[in-house]
């Protein structure tokens with residue numbers, strides 16, 4: 014990969030991934046430009062401070078809702094590559110204010126593509142799509158029946174004789190479950206359409222959840238590790254959480270940055286690539302592994318009323334699931350095999366450790382109106398381009414806990 018002296022424009026440079034990507038490109042010798050909204054206080058956004066980007070990247074004042082400002086940014090940067098990362102990315106916010114999310118994400122992408130067309134830009138544009146585009150993915154016959162009971166129908170339906178759609182390949186059906194996810198489907202299709210219609214050089218990345226130090230505080234991995242660190246410091250006496258049954262494919266942000274750079278140089282024009290780790294773990298496991306990483310020895314878990322007791326819940330195995338072998342806990346296996354499920358009525362879970370009990374309390378307000386139950390990637394396509402996953406879930410947790418040691422980050 015040679016990014017030396019290349020001009021790179023990043024939308025969303027002040028975001029979580031944007032700032033990691035910018036630091037990496039600066040180190041590779043690129044001329045990095047970032048589209049940034051004007052700030053009245055003139056202060057450098059915190060992610061850019063954390064990655065010491067001041068003076069190393071060129072900020073260009075602009076706004077994705079304002080096509081003129083994007084066109085000006087293209088004129089100034091003359092980009093070889095554009096990484097389009099800017100978005101309203103918090104799923105619950107999209108349920109609260111769907112129109113705002115669609116404006117930012119759908120129209121923002123449309124404006125960027127249109128500015129590229131008007132300016133006759135020959136940059137390669139990498140669109141940050143999302144695993145949320147797959148949305149409702151069927152994992153078993155039991156889950157299929159539950160979904161049919163809840164929604165009455167799913168579209169597209171399972172193929173004849175199929176009982177699982179996991180792991181998720183690029184060819185899986187798209188069944189977005191939130192306004193955020195719909196906005197990403199729009200961007201994904203429009204990005205590819207600009208290639209087909211106008212020969213604009215575009216690539217779609219569909220990244221599964223990616224995490225690390227500096228991840229926004231409202232996302233679940235930060236919610237968990239921040240509270241675990243506060244427990245450790247005696248600043249709180251419990252963990253508050255939403256749905257612990259959901260499964261996500263968590264990747265370290267640096268592995269995703271590797272993926273973005275590979276897509277920029279090696280992907281087929283107009284094509285779509287998943288980015289993920291080919292593992293899936295529950296929110297409950299993220300809590301248990303975070304407690305473990307913070308030094309706790311976990312003996313058992315049970316619901317507040319003493320039901321659903323599991324001994325050694327964080328015991329690890331590499332058993333195959335849907336033909337893939339990956340690290341997961343005993344509770345993950347039980348949940349994946351439909352032997353264990355928590356609901357709001359359980360109110361919470363007591364985690365018994367050598368140092369006493371830790372209370373994990375369910376907050377009903379954190380449960381979503383429509384939930385994506387499981388995400389689990391098939392990344393064979395991007396692996397063929399040479400991308401390898403270098404970090405484990407424990408590596409991610411360690412980085413996040415270390416970040417929250419600093420009081421100002423909590």
Ligand SMILES: C[C@H]1O[C@H](OP(=O)(O)OP(=O)(O)OC[C@H]2O[C@@H](n3cnc4c(=O)[nH]c(N)nc43)[C@H](O)[C@@H]2O)[C@@H](O)[C@@H](O)C1=O
Pocket residue numbers: 101102103104142143144145220221222223231232233234236253254255256257259260261296379380381384385
């Ligand atoms: C790839 C994709 O990744 C992200 O989307 P997300 O998966 O919605 O991420 P999250 O960390 O907000 O939730 C993960 C899961 O965790 C559950 N959950 C339980 N308790 C809490 C809780 O207390 N807070 C939150 N936020 N979630 C909770 C929640 O119900 C959900 O099932 C975005 O970057 C998005 O932009 C994107 O593209």
